[in-house]
Amino acid sequence: MDVPSVPPVPPPDRPEQPGRPSRSGYDAVIVGGGHNGLVAAAYLARAGRSVLVLERSAATGGAAVSTRPFTGVDVRLSRYSYLVSLLPDTIVRDLGLSFTVRKRTVSSYTPHGAGGLLVGAGRTRESFAALTGGDHEYRAWRAFQDLTGRVARRVFPTLTEPLPTRAELRARIDDDTAWRELFEEPLGAAVERRFRHDLVRGVVLTDALIGTFADAHDPGLAQNRCFLYHVIGGGTGDWDVPVGGMGALTDALAAAARTAGAEIAVRHEVTGIASDGTTAEVGYRTADGDGTVAARHVLVNAAPRELARLFGDEPPGPAPEGAQFKVNMVLRALPRLKDPTVDPRHAFAGTFHVSEGYGQLAAAYREAAAGLPPTAPPSEIYCHTLTDPSILGPGPAARGLHTLTLFGLHTPARLFTADHDRARAELLTRTLAELDSHLAEPIADCLAVDADGAPCLEAKTPLDVERELGMPGGHIFHRELSFPYAAEDTGRWGVETRHANVLLCGAGAVRGGGVSGIPGHNAAMAALGR
DSSP states (O other), rough: HHHHHOOOOOSSSSOOOOOSSSSEEEEEEEOOOOOHHHHHHHHHHHOOOOEEEEEEESSTTSSSOEEEOTTOOOEEEEOOOBBBSSHHHHHHHHTTOOOOOOOOOOEEEEEEETTTEEETTTTTTHHHHHHHSSSHHHHHHHHHHHHHHHHHHHEEEEEEEOOOOHHHHHHHHHHHHIIIIIIIOOHHHHHHHHOOOHHHHHHHGGTTTTOOOOOOOOOOOHHHHHHHHHHHHGGGGGGGGETTTTHHHHHHHHHHHTTTTEEEEESSSSEEEEOOSOOOOOOOOOOOEEEEEEEEEEEEEEHHHHHHHHHTOOOSSOOOOOEEEEEEEEEOOOOOOOTHHHHHHHHTTTTEEEOHHHHHHHHHHHHHHTOOOSSSOOEEEEOOHHHGGGOOOOHHHHHHEEEEEEEEEEEOOGGGGSSHHHHHHHHHHOOOOHHHTTTSSSSGGBBBOOOOOOOSSSOHHHHHHHHHOOGGGGGGSSSSOOOOSSSSSSTTSSSSOTTTTTTEEEETSSOOOOOOHHHHHHHHHHHTOO
16 A cells, blocks of 8 residues: 655743753753653642752653644644553642543454454443453453453552552552553463464553563563553553643643643753752753753652763663554544444544464564564554544534554564664555455545645654654663662662662653653652651
C-alpha cells in the first residue's frame, strides 16, 4: 500500500513565555518540566519551599502533552503517552488538580480468523466460549485476574510510601503463588501453565511487553516487571482515558505548581550540575546566553544516563534502548471490521490487539532480536474519542472524526539506526497491512486529510522519541523497570543518587515509568525529609 509521508514536528501546541529565574538561589531546582517534575514542584512549593523548574522545550509536559500535529485539523492528540493507569488519586487530591479520567466500556478486542475475542460490553464469557470452544480459558482468565487484582490492591498503596524491603513486600502480598509467578519465575511459565489457547496467552502477555523488549521466558524478568506495573495501577489495573487528553493533566499540574508559588522557566536547557552534597549549582542555556542558579536540592526529571552527563560522569551501565513504534491517526470514520459480530465502536473503544497471539509475539521478538523488522509487527490500538470526544474541536466533532493511537511492540531502536526514514516507512507499511488484514476496508481509505490534503497520520520510532524528548535510546521508562522494593543502592525512597542533595524524580527512579507522578511525589518527600 502507499504509505503517507510522515509530517515534520510542528511547534508546541501551547508555547509559554520563557521567563527568567527571579533569584540567584532556590530551595529546589527541578530539571525538566514533564509531569513528574511538575508533581515534585507542586508538592515542594505547597510545603513552603522556593522552587524553580527549568524546561528546555517551549512548553511543559514532556511526553504527557496534547498537540494539534496536523495542519488545520482542530484535534488535540495525546501524542506520546496516552492512557493513565498509575496516577494515584492521592496526588490528584493533594494537589487539588482539576483533572479527571473516564473508564473504557470495553477492555479489549482481538480479531482471530472470521471472529475474535471481545473482553467487555457484557460479552466476555460468550466470546471466550466462541473462540475456544469451552469454558476453561474464561475460568483461567478470571482466576488470573483475581490473582493480579489481589496483588494490585496490596502493592499499589506502597508506591507512595518509603520503599519496602523484598521480604516486607512479599509478606504484604501474602500469596506464595502470586509471588512465584510474578516476581520469581519468567512470566511465560505462568501464562503457559494457566492458559491453553494461543490467542488468549498472547492477550495476557501483551501487558508484559509494552515499551519493554523481552521474550516471555527472559531469565532477567524484564517482562515480569513491565507486567506488574501494567496490572497494579490504582489497585485495579485499569487503564483510563484522560479527559481533554494527556495535556489536560500536565496543564493542571503546571497550574498547581505556579499557584503554590513555583517558578517555571521554559526554553532553559540545563547544561550541567555541580554538588558538594549540601549545596548545588545548576548551569543552563537560553537564547540570550548562559546562566547559573544555586539550589539546596536538585531534582532531575531525566534519565539516569542524562544525569551522569550533566555531572560529567561516565554513563551508568549499557545504553537504554526503546522498543516502541507509535502511530497517531485522525479518521473521517471508524473502519468496518471483517468480524460481523462486533461493532467497531466496541472493538476500538478498548485495546484492539493486532498480531498479538502468543506465537506471533515470540516470532516478532526473534526477528527483532536478530536485527530484522518483524514480518508481522504486533501492535495495539485504541480510539480516544469514543470515550472522550472533548479533544475534538467543533468542526471535527460535527464531521464525526475520530482518533486512533497505535502502539507497536518489539521494534527496538537498533532497527532504525542504519537508515532511519526507510526503516520507519517499511515498518509503517507492515504495521498498517497487519491492521488491514482484519478490516473490511483499508485504514488508508478512512484517514482524514489536513489543510494541505495530506493524510492525518504520523509515525514515531524510538529514535524520534530520543530526538524530540531527550530520552536516551527513546526508552519510555528511561531505563529498565525495577521491582518496587529496596535493593542495596536504592535508598529510602528509590530516588536517591550518589549526591546527597540530588534526586531522581523521573521515570528512571525506582517505581518510575508510566504516567504516574509517583517518582515526582517520592522525590519531593525525600527532599522534605519525610
